[in-house]
Amino acid sequence: xxxxxxxxxxxxxxxxxxxxxxxxxxxxxxxxxxxxxxxxxxxxxxxxxxxxxxxxxxxxxxxxxxxxxxxxxxxxxxxxxxxxxxxxxxxxxxxxxxxxxxxxxxxxxxxxxxxxxxxxxxxxxxxxxxxxxxxxxxxxxxxxxxxxxxxxxxxxxxxxxxxxxxxxxxxxxxxxxxxxxxxxxxxx
Numbered sequence: 574x575x576x577x578x579x580x581x582x583x584x585x586x587x588x589x590x591x592x593x594x595x596x597x598x599x600x601x602x603x604x605x606x607x608x609x610x611x612x613x614x615x616x617x618x619x620x621x622x623x624x625x626x627x628x629x630x631x632x633x634x635x636x637x638x639x640x641x642x643x644x645x646x647x648x649x650x651x652x653x654x655x656x657x658x659x660x661x662x663x664x665x666x667x668x669x670x671x672x673x674x675x676x677x678x679x680x681x682x683x684x685x686x687x688x689x690x691x692x693x694x695x696x697x698x699x700x701x702x703x704x705x706x707x708x709x710x711x712x713x714x715x716x717x718x719x720x721x722x723x724x725x726x727x728x729x730x731x732x733x734x735x736x737x738x739x740x741x742x743x744x745x746x747x748x749x750x751x752x753x754x755x756x757x758x759x760x761x
Contacts, residue, residue: 599653604677
């Protein structure tokens with residue numbers, strides 16, 4: 574892959590960009606302190622703004638690396654971060670990128686996460702050189718799977734007790750999109 578880092582991407586309603594220090598308070602208020610957001614995630618709800626500050630400062634530092642992809646999802650209507658979408662894992666040998674995302678519960682069911690995910694796909698395939706984009710969700714969180722389906726990812730199966738979250742050891746519904754599938758769909 575030809576890593577290029579977290580590039581600014583804009584859609585009708587969103588700006589996706591690297592996090593900056595000014596995002597700390599809004600990130601804490603809008604999503605990292607939201608217990609509904611973290612229910613099916615691996616990291617605990619932030620109990621203080623200092624936790625969010627520490628995490629974001631780490632992301633800001635890592636964003637200097639070309640193989641780090643962590644976008645702030647900025648909802649243009651309010652001009653501040655309401656969540657994040659990122660490459661949470663990768664396999665360089667197979668050109669695979671694994672995507673994770675979350676947004677504040679106030680913005681659920683509005684197509685925002687789907688819009689953000691769709692926006693990074695062309696960048697990851699065409700510019701970074703991924704061959705496979707994948708993601709997964711807990712079967713008890715089907716709305717996350719709906720985002721994947723709307724973005725063209727194909728359900729591959731459920732891996733039993735293969736992941737963990739704030740719920741403990743959980744199953745993982747796995748989805749993927751191959752570059753060839755994406756190009757074929759684009760050309761239809």
